[in-house]
Structures are given as C-alpha cells and as structure tokens.
Amino acid sequence: MKLIPVGRPMKSVARMRALLIACGTAFTITLIVLALTVPPAPRTPDAGATALSRAAGGSTAQRVQRLQAAVRARPADADRLVAFGSALLQQVRETGDVSYYAQAEHAIAGAIAHDPSNAGAFTLRGMLRLARHDFRGALRDGRRARRLAPEVVNSLGVLVDANGELGRYGAARDALQRMIDAKPSLGSYARVSYFRELHGDLAGAREALALALGAGGEAAENIAYIQTLQGNLELSRGRRGAARQAYRAALMRSPRYVPARVGLARAEAAAGHLGQSIERLRSVVARLPLPEYVVLLGETELTAGRGAAARRTFDLVRVQQRLLAGAGVNTDVELAIFQADHGDRKRALTLARSAWRRAPSVRSADALGWALTRAGRARQGVAWGRRALHLGSRDASFLYHAGMSARAAGERRLAARLLRRALNADPHFSTLRAPKARRALNAL
C-alpha cells in the first residue's frame, strides 16, 4: 500500500464505497433474517392445536400419544411406563386391535426392569396375562402386586379374575369381597355381576350392573362395556327389546364397539331377522374375526339354510386355529365346542382337555363334557355337565349341553329337565340349538 500508482486514490474511494455498500447489504440481510425470525407461532398452526388437544385430555388414543411422549422424555420412569401400558390395554379394549398388546408388554417389561418392586407394573402384567389366557401367570402377578402394595385395590381385580378362570371360586369370592369393601367401582361391580350370574342370580347380576353404571368409568368404553353386559343379560332372559336398547346405548357411547354390535346381531337373529343378523356379523368379522364371532356367523348362516356360506365361514375358523396354534396362543374353549359341533370330534376332545388343564373353570367343564358326549362318551359327558352347573348357573348353553349329554346317555328324565330349563332360561339362546333342544324335548 506504500507504492500508490496513478489512479489509486480514485480506486480507494471506489473501494470505500464498495465497503459501504457491502455494509449496507449486510445490514439488509440482518434485517431480513430478523424479520423472518420474529413471527414464530403462525408457522406451525398445527403445533398449537395439538398442544390444546393434549391439554384437554380427550380420548384414549390421545392419552396413548401423550404418555408415549412422556415415556420418550424419561424412558426409565417406571410409573410412566405403567401408565402408558395401561392406556394401551384400554386401547385394545376399545378397538379390539390386539397389536397394542406387544407394545404394552414392552412397556410393562421396561417398568419391571427399572423398578422390580412396582406393584402397578405387576398388576398390569397380570391383566395382560388374563387377556392372553395365561391365568396361572396372572395369578402369580396379582399375588406379587398384592404383596408389594397391600393397600392398592387394582391387584385384587387380577386375583378375582384369575381365580375365577382357574375354577377357584372360593378364593375369587374372597378377593372380590375385599375389593368391593375397599372401593366400590365400575370394575368391582362388573365382577360382582359376573359372579352372581355364574351362580344363577340373574336379578342380583342386573342390580350390580346398574350400580356399576352409576359408579362410572374413565373412558367411554367402560360404560359401553357395562351397557353391553346389560344387553347380554337381558337377551339371555329373552327380553330382546331391552337388550337392543342397551346395545344401542353402548354404541352411542362407543360407535364401533364390537361386542355391542355382536349383541345386536344376536338379538336380530333371536327375533328371526337372520339376513340382517348375518349382514351385521359379516361386517364385524371383516373388522375383527375372533373365532367366537366367526363361529356365530357360520351358525347363523347354517340356520338360514346357507350351507355353502357356512362351510366357507367354518373353514375360516380352522385357519384361525392353525394361526393361533402357530403363534403359541392358547387354544380356547370356543374352539373345542366348535370342533365338537362342526368338525373333528377327536380334536375337540384334545382341545377341551387342554382347556381344562389350563383353566379348570365351569366353562372348561362344559366344553369338556360336550366334547366327551360328541366323542361317544356321553356318560362322562353328563358328569362333566353337572360339574359345569355345580355353581347353580342358568346359562342356556350349559343346560343344553348337559341335557343333550343326558339324552345320549339314556337318562331321559334328567335330559328332559335340563332341556326344559335351558329353553325356559332363554328360548332363543341359539338359532341353531334352540330348535334342536325343542325337538329333543318333544321326542323325550
């Protein structure tokens, strides 16, 4: 810069100007960037809306999302994991979408790993095991949760359900009594209702359901569940109008609630509207093809004289059974009865025996008795049928199975008494079996 040639001064002036212009540009850029950064909110209107709905609480799906975020923020927090798992189980109850079970299982396992003395985690695992028909595992979890936190009521629910499914009705009753004494709630009243129904006290069951409804629940599904139970109870007493009303009320609460839709279909079939019933069941099965619903659809088709359709439907049950077995899921009481009625009778006996081993309840006794009768061992069938009824149940299907077994065993008077009781309890208990029961009774 020491040697300045001619024209240099001019040039340095130009450079000064350039520098000034550059500074001006830089200033402008800064202004633009600032202008861009100042309005923060309107860029993401969705974010605000989401925050609002989160604050509002809302549906189970929203709760799942919120808890998911909470867990993501603190993945080692056992209580958050338990809350998340609990919301997921509720999600399954509402949607019937069992895929959430896997997620719930992860959450619960995480909670137990981080806090091996978390009673809530064991209660939740018990619930999950109940849902998967691992009743012994559920009983262990329930007991453990109870030991960890004797003052918490939830674990008693697991004990009631697991003991009941395992045929330990005395233990179930004790737990239920403690539960109802500690905290009357929708869950405990619903269990009281089921317990009374098992013992043939239908009026008491109805009363308990009314109390359950009064206690109220957290989610819309809880109420819909109770209303569906009310519908089932009314239907089994032959009161179709009241049943339909209850199912409709449930669907008002929870529009896609599958058990209520199935209830409506059964009420329609009982009223002789088979076509309507089949349509409804088809839509249910398309969404959620649980073996129980598929069997019901096939039997309704059979009653309607649609043999070919029924055969296709029953094929589906067999495929499901194959898939369930492949996935290591417990074979069920429903499948044993299905095989006894429509399929392989020897297979039915195997299934029923395994069902009894896993869960020696009155339901399993009923299935085993029927499978024995259908396999030509009616005398044993009668004995198991009595066992199914020993609590005093007035379940028309139990009575029908026991009555038909007695007829096959040649015990005509017992058969007539049982079949009459079945038809008195519910003249339309099954579109397929009620007429059979009537014919058998007339022939006796």
Place this chain on the structure above:
Amino acid sequence: MSDRSRQILARVGGDRDRRSAIARLRRVTAALAGVLGLAPALLAPAGAQAHPLGNFTVNRLSIVSVSTDRVEVRWILDQAEIPTFQERGRTPAAVLAGKRAEALRGLRLRVDGSEVVLRPSSPGQISFPKGQGGLRTTRVELMLAAPVRDARRVTLRDSTFGDRLGWRSIIAAAGDGTTTRSSLPATEPTRRLRNYPNQLLESPADQRSITLTVRPGDGGVIAPRADGAGMVSTGGRPNDGFAGLFDDAVTGEGTLIVLLLAAFGWGALHALSPGHGKAMVAAYLIGARGTARHAVMLGATVTVTHTIGVFALGIVTLALSQYLLPEDLYPWLNLVAGLLVVLVGALVLRARVRTEATGHHHAHPEGRTHDPADHADGHGHGPAHIHGDGEEHGHTHSHDHGGGHHHHAPESLRPRALLAAGAAAGLIPCPSALVVLLGAVSQHEIALGLLLIVVFSLGLAATLTALGIAVVCARGLGGRLRPAGPVTQAALTAAPAASAVLIVALGCLLTARAVPAII
C-alpha cells in the same frame, strides 16, 4: 431383508424419486455387502416382525407426489393371512381388479378445493407372499395418477376398506419441479409394508388424510418429524445423492465402510459441480505461485472450513428451527445470493471502467471475478455468500499486495492468505451436506451424520487439492504458452470487463429466479 427382495423392490418400479445413480450405488452396496458376507445389521433398526398387527389386518400405504403437471399416488396394500384366505378361489386378476376398484373408490383426491379423479396409470401388480401357518398373504401395488397443472393445495383421504384394522399410512414423496410441505411425516418405518416395527414407542399408524401445500421448487419435501417434535426436510433431487446415501445408512442398507467410501466419492464428485471456488483455487495458486505443498494445505483448509461451515449452519438452523425451516430460508438466501452477485459484478465493472478511464490495465486476478460467477448455476449456495463475503474481503486485500502491479509479481504464499483462500472455498456449505446433518439430528444418528460430513468434506478437498496440484504442475507450461500478440492482448484487456458484465447478468438471473419462490 434379503438382497433379492430389495431387487424386487427396485423392479416393482414407481420409485422414481430415486435417481438411477442411487439405484446403481445401492446395487453396488448390496452386492458388496453380499460378497463380503457382511449383514447390514450394523445399522439395522431394532426388532421387526411380520404381522404383529394380527393375521386379519389390511394394511395400506399411499405415497403421494405432486409434480408441476400431475399428482401421482402409489398405493400399496399388504393384506394378512385371514383376509387373503377369505378370497380363496378367486383368480389373482379378479382379486387385483377388486383391490383396484376399492382403491379408486376409497382414495379421494382434492386439488385446490375441487375433487379430482385418480386413474390407474398402470395395470398394477399383485403377489402372494408366504405368511404364517403355511398361508399366503396378498400384496398389491398400484400407480394412480391425475393430470393436474400447478397444484397448490392437495388433499388425499384414504378410506379404503372402511374401518378394517390395520396399518394406515400416507406419506409425501418428491415431485418434479415442486417443493411440497406435508401435514404428515415423510418417512414410514415399515419399508413399504414389509416389516412392521415392534418397538415400544411405535403405535400402529392410523393416518387417513394428508394435506400438501405445494410451490415451485426442486423436489424437496418438508414434513413433521416422525416423533412429532418439530419439522424436518428431506431434500429432493438437487441433493445429488448424498442425502439419499444417508437415508440408506439410517435404514441399514450397506455397510459403514462402503458408506464412507461412497460419501468420499460423492464429495469428490460434488467438488466438480459449479460453486466450489475451483476457479478461485486455481487462480490463486497461479497468481500466487503456489507449490504442491500449498495445494495440499489449501485442501486441508477446505476440509476443515467446509465441515465447520456445515456444522455452523446446522447449529444456526437448529436454533432457528422452532421458527423456520431451512427450506423457508433457502429462497431468501437465494435472493440474497443473487443480489450479492449483482453487487459484486457491479463493483468489478465499476473498478474496471475506472481503471480503463485512468489508462490502467489492471489485470485483476481471475478468482475475484470468477468465483461468484461460479455460483450462477442456481444451486443457491446462499449462506456461502454471507460468510464468503467477509472472507472474500480478506482475500482481495491480500491480493492487493501483489495484484496492484500490472503483472503478477512473484510472491511468497503466506499462511494467512492461504487460510483465507481455503476458507473462502470451504465455507460454502452444500445444501445436501446440510440436509444430511439435519437428517442425522432428526433420526438420532448424529454421530453417523457428522462422520459422513467429515468424509464428504475430505472428498471435496481431495478434488480441489488434486486440481491445485495439477494447476501448479501445469503452470510453467501455461506461462510459456501465454503469447503477447496484439489481438490476444486486447482480448486479455477486454476479458475482465466482459466477465464483470456477465457476472451482473447472472446475478440478475439468480435474483429473478429467487423472487417467485418467495412471493
């Protein structure tokens, strides 16, 4: 996922958001991984299983892309064992026809407020992959399209198969000549309905409708992050594959070694595309009589500064990401870049005119003039100009020591000047590198992203260094070839002025291109 199934994926087609170069790279990667017997498990996501959603689910995925002249929907159906069984006895063609009818019934496309009819653009494909229990599943892929010009607001609603349970996902893909802002995340974790996540925090997707806001652009997609925290952008086509490479890395396709080699290669290739100050590097080494050692030092500086530049811009972007997206920033940066180029051109031109007026033949160093012009490729290296401006000043300043003379006087290269030159070349962060960094942050793969960027920068520097060495080696030859004929002399005098005019013109062009994206 086996190599074979990946090939099937490629053959199924419709994956036009990938360039053939990437497909080739992917095949090479896959082949290499196969040859070496290296499982891609290195970066594979944790446990996934077939149909955790249940054997009765009907899973659907729609991939929407909006181009300037059409809207396309690639619709994929994965139907589990039980619904497949329920369709037994029907021919594949009949099943496919049924699914096509269901897709055409259930997919509702609205463009700028009015309903638009989607039509199949190909017959579609159906296959029956093996499922559980010796049963089959059904897989259908359909390409649907609607000829729509310059769509601005596109909504797709998927009500196929009513309320049947299953995965339901809609994502946006890059289109031709557009930048798309999506209301839903742009990624989906099932690899096109082949593997469903079985992770704690992944709920089954239930996306029934997507809204896309579209403006002219270069194929980018701006979408919320999958975990709901903020927005993320997936670069479109201009990313010359580096960003795509990162996607592959995250999805576990390819091994780390291959990825690093590929990143290096992309960097080296990328340096050859306009806008990396090659002309400046060359001119500098010529003008300043650099040696091979200087060229290497220059390369090292470029690596460091480019990495720092990307990181710095990444940090700034992340800090500002609550308020705006890099994609929202780019149009403005493009505008600023355009205006700056005009300014630089004008200044050069002015200086030229003044020196002409005072009768001085000031052979201005090429680098000063050519480098900005280099950017006239519409790449939008906007931020570079903000940083580069300051650096350029230092650069110019250093040049004035030697450049003030009529002829390039011999000069020993000082480290500071060398650093300035390297920084000027390196502080130009490539958008694709930035996309990789931001992608890494959003995917919680930050270490991998940083590593890839460093390697990418190394590749970039390798090319520049090689170029520098070549220039240094050729310089002697070039010097001898510079004759002093009157015509050439006149040309040499006029060239800088002409290039200044050209710079102004290019700057105007850049500005003009940048404006519509902002309006």
